[in-house]
Amino acid sequence: DAKTTQPPSMDCAEGRAANLPCNHSTISGNEYVYWYRQIHSQGPQYIIHGLKNNETNEMASLIITEDRKSSTLILPHATLRDTAVYYCIVRTPRGAQKLVFGQGTRLTINP
Amino acid sequence: DAGVIQSPRHEVTEMGQEVTLRCKPISGHDYLFWYRQTMMRGLELLIYFNNNVPIDDSGMPEDRFSAKMPNASFSTLKIQPSEPRDSAVYFCASSFRSGSSYNEQFFGPGTRLTVL
Numbered sequence: 001d002a003k004t005t006q007p008p009s010m011d012c013a014e015g016r017a018a019n020l021p022c023n024h025s026t027i028s029g030n031e032y033v034y035w036y037r038q039i040h041s042q043g044p045q046y047i048i049h050g051l052k053n054n055e056t057n058e059m060a061s062l063i064i065t066e067d068r069k070s071s072t073l074i075l076p077h078a079t080l081r082d083t084a085v086y087y088c089i090v091r092t093p094r095g096a097q098k099l100v101f102g103q104g105t106r107l108t109i110n111p
Numbered sequence: 112d113a114g115v116i117q118s119p120r121h122e123v124t125e126m127g128q129e130v131t132l133r134c135k136p137i138s139g140h141d142y143l144f145w146y147r148q149t150m151m152r153g154l155e156l157l158i159y160f161n162n163n164v165p166i167d168d169s170g171m172p173e174d175r176f177s178a179k180m181p182n183a184s185f186s187t188l189k190i191q192p193s194e195p196r197d198s199a200v201y202f203c204a205s206s207f208r209s210g211s212s213y214n215e216q217f218f219g220p221g222t223r224l225t226v227l
């Protein structure tokens with residue numbers, strides 16, 4: 001699976017959109033981008049995944065660049081409960097089941 | 112559904128003792144994963160099962176660690192003998208396969224293990 005690079009930390013004001021970047025320049029054609037988050041003292045939680053088209057669900061939006069070398073997770077109206085570590089993971093949905101977690105981005109939502 | 116259930120939530124033991132962590136996956140899921148999280152190493156996969164069969168145990172640190180899945184609704188991770196460096200939060204997760212695609216993993220609340 002391709003390696004990802006994320007900023008170690010970010011801050012965002014409550015009510016604003018939180019935009020979390022992820023670089024995955026070595027991604028291959030059949031690899032998807034997955035996002036998970038881990039709120040303090042809880043297990044990781046799946047957020048969203050995509051291949052090349054932008055995706056949106058009730059939690060977030062995922063914007064993938066045309067060359068697929070980077071992506072952005074968008075939390076449209078961040079709340080204090082969105083404070084967490086966010087992990088960007090690249091893998092094939094048909095490949096090995098293992099998730100390889102990097103260090104992620106620690107997002108702090110400020111009141 | 113109650114989600115992935117882990118027990119105990121907290122475990123404090125002394126070095127040399129045997130520790131058994133338990134996990135009940137979500138009903139209908141055919142994949143089960145054990146992860147360990149520490150400040151130094153982050154979140155790392157130890158082992159995973161498919162239909163109760165271990166598929167990849169390359170993350171198991173050493174012979175002191177063993178995992179079993181006797182049936183589809185129960186798995187254990189055992190450490191014998193335990194050492195202080197085993198102190199960590201251990202997560203269990205489960206997922207299922209639909210067609211040719213794999214789905215997201217659902218994580219339990221974790222077991223915080225402290226070895227004195």
